[in-house]
Amino acid sequence: MVGVKALTDNATFSLLLAGPQRFEVNYTSMTPNVQYPRQLTPQNSSHVYRFMNWGHRDFKISVDITDGNVTAHLNAYSDRNFTNNAYMAIPINVNNSRWTDFGSTAQKLEVRITKDDPVLFCYYCIYYLTIRSTNATAVPRSSYRVSYSNVPDGGEEFPTITLGNTAQILIPATGGVVQRRFILDQKEPYNLRAQTVTGKINMYVTLSPGAS
Numbered sequence: 001m002v003g004v005k006a007l008t009d010n011a012t013f014s015l016l017l018a019g020p021q022r023f024e025v026n027y028t029s030m031t032p033n034v035q036y037p038r039q040l041t042p043q044n045s046s047h048v049y050r051f052m053n054w055g056h057r058d059f060k061i062s063v064d065i066t067d068g069n070v071t072a073h074l075n076a077y078s079d080r081n082f083t084n085n086a087y088m089a090i091p092i093n094v095n096n097s098r099w100t101d102f103g104s105t106a107q108k109l110e111v112r113i114t115k116d117d118p119v120l121f122c123y124y125c126i127y128y129l130t131i132r133s134t135n136a137t138a139v140p141r142s143s144y145r146v147s148y149s150n151v152p153d154g155g156e157e158f159p160t161i162t163l164g165n166t167a168q169i170l171i172p173a174t175g176g177v178v179q180r181r182f183i184l185d186q187k188e189p190y191n192l193r194a195q196t197v198t199g200k201i202n203m204y205v206t207l208s209p210g211a212s
Contacts, residue, residue, distance in 0.1 A: 025090060027128075032059070033149045040070070040133035040142045048090055049129040051148060056115070056123055056183070061148045063101075063109040063131065068142030072109050073097040073130045076122040090128045102134065112151060115207070123207065155181050171201070 004013060027048040028036060038047055053059060063072050073091035075098050091097040098120050101109045113120045133142040161167075161182040169178055184190065194203045 035145045035147045037145045042140055046132040052126050057150045058114045058153045059148055059150050060112040064145045065103050065107050066143040067105050069104045069134045070142050071102040071132050071134050074099040076125040076127045078125045091130045
């Protein structure tokens with residue numbers, strides 16, 4: 001956003017924007033439980049992967065190194081972050097990565113990302129994973145397989161609230177707790193209501209299943 005304020009009457013001016021030049025990033029969109037094999041060469045020494053954690057599930061990322069040496073960088077971009085953009089969120093080193101690891105032939109790089117991790121887990125976020133070859137010139141190529149998969153999720157044991165349906169719930173003893181879960185697939189306002197038939201209750205809403 002550029003604003004120009006006139007300091008005199010009938011002010012005229014020219015405004016010119018030059019650059020930046022367009023720069024494209026080739027990336028692979030990932031889906032859960034699919035392995036993506038790739039070979040890196042000196043001419044193409046890194047590759048970027050992109051995925052959205054739909055449903056805000058716990059998940060893990062695995063990189064199986066079949067040959068050579070690689071380094072993996074992970075970062076995330078949220079549309080709630082107004083100080084960054086999707087391009088700047090692509091990780092290139094430890095300085096703009098939420099997670100970094102490295103390994104060599106026959107090793108596995110793996111990280112599990114759960115809702116109780118304030119550094120790695122991100123709501124409403126796109127994740128970017130950059131894998132870079134770190135071979136010496138004597139070993140020109142690196143090969144690996146990368147995947148991400150959902151893991152048993154915190155809160156999966158709780159029944160789901162169905163949109164528009166009402167259920168009567170009994171809490172038999174004072175101090176008892178009943179939990180339900182729901183997922184919002186859009187950013188529209190919503191109403192959540194508990195109507196007491198008998199007794200007295202408190203209702204809490206949280207993003208974390210363990211915050212009961």
